Amino acid sequence: THFGFSEVPTGQKTRMVRGVFDSVAGNYDIMNDVMSMGVHRLWKRHFVDTSGINPGDRVLDLAGGTGDIAALLSKRVGGTGQVVLSDINESMVGVGRRRLDDRGIVANVRYALANAESLPFASKSFDAVTMAFGLRNVTDKDAALREMRRVLRPGGRVHILEFSEVRAEPLKKFYDTYSFSFLPMMGKLVAGDADSYQYLAESIRKHPPQRELAQMMENAGLGAVTYRNMTGGIVAIHRGRRD
Numbered sequence: 001t002h003f004g005f006s007e008v009p010t011g012q013k014t015r016m017v018r019g020v021f022d023s024v025a026g027n028y029d030i031m032n033d034v035m036s037m038g039v040h041r042l043w044k045r046h047f048v049d050t051s052g053i054n055p056g057d058r059v060l061d062l063a064g065g066t067g068d069i070a071a072l073l074s075k076r077v078g079g080t081g082q083v084v085l086s087d088i089n090e091s092m093v094g095v096g097r098r099r100l101d102d103r104g105i106v107a108n109v110r111y112a113l114a115n116a117e118s119l120p121f122a123s124k125s126f127d128a129v130t131m132a133f134g135l136r137n138v139t140d141k142d143a144a145l146r147e148m149r150r151v152l153r154p155g156g157r158v159h160i161l162e163f164s165e166v167r168a169e170p171l172k173k174f175y176d177t178y179s180f181s182f183l184p185m186m187g188k189l190v191a192g193d194a195d196s197y198q199y200l201a202e203s204i205r206k207h208p209p210q211r212e213l214a215q216m217m218e219n220a221g222l223g224a225v226t227y228r229n230m231t232g233g234i235v236a237i238h239r240g241r242r243d
């Protein structure tokens with residue numbers, strides 16, 4: 001591929017991804033708004049609103065980055081619940097923590113550095129696990145899915161929001177042009193960093209499509225697996241349960 005991200009061996013990819021997010025952390029939030037034209041906010045809100053997560057729940061947000069999902073979850077689980085915002089990247093969690101602190105979201109949020117492939121949490125210790133726009137960056141996705149199941153209590157659910165496959169032709173054409181020409185160009189203009197946004201576009205294209213991801217979740221031992229497209233499949237929400 002263009003910048004060779006896909007050629008680097010496993011393990012190096014993790015380091016590469018870290019580099020990408022180190023370099024985008026400071027610009028991450030503004031770029032999300034620019035690139036998705038603000039729509040990522042609606043996707044995230046819908047993702048949390050339709051999660052069935054309840055007041056009092058203890059929720060692990062994986063790859064939580066700058067905290068958009070944790071902020072929404074914090075409101076939802078309330079004073080008797082708890083949200084653990086975790087991410088592999090210190091710069092991203094640092095930005096996330098500052099943002100949430102600034103907004104006064106402090107009482108029920110905790111922070112942890114964690115690689116989704118091997119979680120530093122006890123088995124059966126969460127009511128729900130969320131991961132938004134994180135799974136496609138993970139090298140060993142099967143390991144991550146097994147870990148999500150392990151830390152869930154029986155009956156607990158995993159919720160994954162991720163870019164997915166666009167099938168319908170006119171939208172697909174527009175979307176390909178958008179992500180492979182417009183995105184890196186904007187990355188360069190706004191953040192001075194075309195490579196990171198090229199990586200982004202490639203990671204989206206290589207991510208397993210809807211059915212394949214659902215199958216991977218079942219292979220990891222999750223039950224009641226469902227998925228739902230938003231915006232023509234640009235993103236999809238997958239959910240599954242630890243039976």
Ligand code: SAM
Nearest residue numbers: 021063064065088089092115116132133134137
């Ligand atoms: N969830 C946030 C959101 O929706 O705005 C952040 C998403 S951001 C596109 C992807 C995040 O995945 C980055 O913060 C990155 O550090 C994190 N990440 C990448 N590989 C990871 C891994 N193996 N384990 C945990 N987090 C990882």
